[in-house]
Amino acid sequence: MVRDHVDHIETTLQDAILDGRYADGERLDETRLAEQFGVSRTPVREALRRLAATGLARQHANRGTFVRQPGPLDLYEMFQVMARLEAFCAELACARVAPSAIAALRALNDACAAAATQGDVDRYYGANEAFHQRIYAESGNDFLAETCQTLQRRLRPYRRTQLRTPGRLAQSLAEHAQVIDAIEARQPRKASALLRDHVSVQGERFHRLMSHWRAREGQGASG
Amino acid sequence: MVRDHVDHIETTLQDAILDGRYADGERLDETRLAEQFGVSRTPVREALRRLAATGLARQHANRGTFVRQPGPLDLYEMFQVMARLEAFCAELACARVAPSAIAALRALNDACAAAATQGDVDRYYGANEAFHQRIYAESGNDFLAETCQTLQRRLRPYRRTQLRTPGRLAQSLAEHAQVIDAIEARQPRKASALLRDHVSVQGERFHRLMSHWRAREGQGASG
């Protein structure tokens, strides 16, 4: 892969947008960004093109680039898709999972539990993502795994919100354990249903939360 | 959206790559492309960045941009995912489909049949894509619909291959009709299973075809 200014700028901006440090509709000024990064406009422009290509920004001819943050409805839709994709991963994993992979999954869930006990939110999320990513990998379908990872990354900042719900964390760990058991027992139907609901519930809780917050739906409709 | 040189170049190259006019690993020379399009290297570079961002090309630092065509294994994986995504569309459609949409789907399948009878391959594929896209839209999930459309576009050139199989075309039309019936009857399980198999079978046929052709697997592994 490329490892130059463009790549650095793209990654930095991507993280900033995905971590919510840019509001929806915020303008990405080429000149200003160029100054910030200490480079000319050229690499900045190329980075912005890439962001636009991946859907994180939108470009209007002769008018500039603007951050595109998903609205509540978009997020709900994305969680729905994520749930199905992960469920498919679990289903496929049943057909080819090795004992070592099961052990690895249990270890990752234990790491989640340990981080949760210590109240280390960041480490919890790291371990949680690793757990899910391991399931993607165990699907054996590289394209599916990559798709899942991209979507997971996009949903990352919004997952954190729903951690506040008391009791949800322990339940999440239990659900993980159930998923592992189902995969180990090679029950594709059960494993996929469990994981689907596990992810779905996050999206639904989040959606409910946002809807209660504000009823400003449709402001960032996809398309 | 942007409507400038960059956009034009990107679209043109994208179509060329997706239509198979570029071989895997072929180099996309900036200077040469700039001459071809009658512009400077700048817009070409930005277009190439976007292609790289969408996965159609790969960039190596200080070495250039190279076309990334999926290998047989990649395509098999993509068809698998496509099948599940479309199945999910059908499932969701059951919950909200209107009589007018059912009529529209039937009309589109009739258009497929008409084109098939006349032996108009291009028109058949156009109508076929429209049929599938209508189902995406009827899912009511814009993100899902957009994802499906992107993937459909990427798989387009490879779908054509399997049309040659005698009898497959008529069977395909019949399967479409079954899917419509299931959606109309609001049977989500049935509708999704039917559509999943309809798409899966294409991927599997294609995979078998390619495997028989050459056993050069893994040459273009994703990652």
Next chain:
DNA sequence: GCAAGCGATATTGTATACAATAATCTGGGC
């Protein structure tokens, strides 16, 4: 005769200068 190091060359990466387009502000007319 072969390998390793060095230099020439070609290509990418970046900076800057200029052109074109759109938004804004100001002035005049109604």
Next chain:
DNA sequence: GCCCAGATTATTGTATACAATATCGCTTGC
């Protein structure tokens, strides 16, 4: 006092010049 039109200004879009890096061929030493 409000609205429309033209000029101004700011910002994007493109071209070109230059710098840096990788590849390839050559020479030189073993």
